[in-house]
Amino acid sequence: MMAGSAWDRREVLELDAATAVVFVEKPERSPALGGRWLVFLDAGEVWHELPAGGFQRSVYKPDAFPGEGFVVAE
Known part of the structure; x- marks a missing residue:
């Protein structure tokens, strides 16, 4: 996947x-x-929901969650 392409970052999920x-x-x-x-x-x-808005496909795979650095959102 090419960085910055419409497929790795987009406003509408x-x-x-x-x-x-x-x-x-x-x-x-x-x-x-x-x-x-x-x-x-x-x-x-x-997908990472960016603090400034929009979404970006994450390099993480689903089996990486919750992992050591994440918790389920409340």
Whole structure:
């Protein structure tokens, strides 16, 4: 995938966000990126909801969550 392409970063998420498991970083995680991670188990994708708005496909895979640096969002 080419960085900066329309497929790795887009304003409108085409997957149904209601089907995602949402995670946030633990406060002690460094470096902290902010935002939320939407994990779509059925699609095998993870999207990062950026603090400034919009979404970016994450390099993380669904099986990386929750991992050491993340917790389920409340």
